Every structure is written in C-alpha cells, then in structure tokens.
Amino acid sequence: MENISHSRRLRDKIRLVRGELDAAAETLWAHPRLREIYPEFLFRNHSVIRSSVPLMKAAAEECEKRLGREPIAEGMLKYLRHHIPEETGHDEWVLDDLELLGFKRSDVLKRIPPPSAAALAGAQYYWIRHVHPVALLGFIAVLEGTPPDVEFFEATADRIGVPRKAFSNLLLHGKLDPTHRDDLDRTLDALPLTENHHALMGISAFQTVNLLTRVASEAVQ
Amino acid sequence: MNNFQRLSQAGLIVANASLSASDMQLINSLTDDEVSALISVKGKLGEDFLQQNLASRTIGIVF
DSSP: OOSOOHHHHHHHHHHHHTHHHHHHHHHHHTOTTHHHHHHHHHHHHHHHHTTHHHHHHHHHHHHHHHTTTOHHHHHHHHHHHHHHHHHTTHHHHHHHHHHHTTOOHHHHHHSOOOHHHHHHHHHHHHHHHHTOTTHHHHHHHHHTSSOOOHHHHHHHHHHHTOOGGGGHHHHHHHHHHHHHHHHHHHHHHHSOOOHHHHHHHHHHHHHHHHHHHHHHHHTTO | OOHHHHHHHTTOBOTTOOOOHHHHHHHHHSOHHHHHHHHHHTOOBSHHHHHHHHOSOOOOOOO
16 A cells, blocks of 8 residues: 555554444443443453563564564564563553452452453464564554543543542553554554565454454453 | 455445445455454454444543
C-alpha cells in the first residue's frame, strides 16, 4: 500500500476486527453485576499483564541474535529496552487493586490462570521464538491501542461503589497509554518493515484481539 | 476471488455490508496469510465494524 505510514497500516487492520472486543468491553462495564464481576476481570487482567514484560524480554533476546544481520533488529531492540522498564511492575498494580477488594496477593497468585490467557501469551512466544519477534508489536499495538478513559472509569468506580483506588491499574494506564501508543507508532514508522513483517504483525494483532475478547467475555459468563 | 469475496464467503462480512473505498482497499491489501488468519479466528467484520466507524469513543478493554 502506498503513502500510508507503518503505524497507520497496522492500526487500520486492528480497527477492522476490534468490534467484538469493544462489544465485550461494553457488556462488561455496563453489566448490572459489575461490582461482583470486577475482581474476576482483574484476575484475568493480571493473567495477561503478568506475561507482558517476559514477552518483551523474549523479543529483545531474539532481536539481539539478529543484530548486524537484520536492519529491523536495532530499532526494535531500542524500543523494547526503553519500554520494558516502563511496563515493569504493572502486574503488581492489579494485585494492589485486588488486595483493596479483599483478595490476598498470595491467593491470587496460587490460582491457575484461564487457558485463554495462556493461549494469548503462548501464541506470542511461538511467533517470537519460532518466526520473528516483530509479531509482538502487533500484540502491543492492540493492548495499548485504546487508552482507558480516566473519567469513565472514575465514574464507573463511583457507580458500583468501589473505591477509586481499586481502579488504580486502569486509571494509571489511562494516563500512560497515550504516550505508549505514540511511542510505538513512532517506532513502527521508523522501522524498515518489510511486507512480511506487516503480515506477521497483522496476524498477531488479529489473534490478540480474538483471544483478548475471549479472556474478557469469560469474566461475565 | 479477492479478499472481500473470501471473507464474505467465510461469513465474516455481514451480507449487504457497505464499506468505504479505503476500507475495501485495506481489506484487499491483506495478504493471503492474514485473510486465512482472520477466517481462522473468525474475526467478524460488518455491522460492528461499520458502527465503530461512526462511534465517537471506544472504551475498550485495558490490559
């Protein structure tokens, strides 16, 4: 495709498929029993987020192996080395929120995560280790592509009678994700991406949207 | 068969969906592998997608 940036090309592909994910989000946040469901959502949220930094570290390792051989490796490695510290500890925010709601950290960590979350992370490990680490940029583009609306989540916390502090993970991401989204877009636009890279990022993004939809939908079942 | 036709045949595009020229171009620019992946994950396009084009705000899911 001509005259379209790398980032716009990926974002347009995500836009094609995220209708179901957004519908799942609306169902969740409008649910009449959201107060009961919210801790389950947080548990699933943690199940996904706990793999984010390890996935980025795996992708960074694969980029290091490609330095000097692939033009994309250096730029992607620079992005990951910058982003890993920024994401480190975000899984702890979710555990903090759950503790405020009365769920002990140790109990949450003992619980087996849902297979859908394992499939989501597992797919990315497969792409990173066996195909190309660029796939992870499709995953990150989905996860950080829709920054939370801070006012909406503050109002939601108030509406269901949950302290705003127990929404800290969402509220903090509301402040950080616009920057993260823009950082990724700048990185994508500067990378020497081939058509193959674009196809893999697209497939990774489609799969991420599908599995995230499943993870989120299961919370209300 | 172009991508739009493949996705329609797979039931991923709602019948009578009316897409903009740029969205048609986007769909037809996908590689065979991307289209196969969409069919595999049953990523539905169509009504929701069209409504999203008109939506002013997406709350989304945050992970």
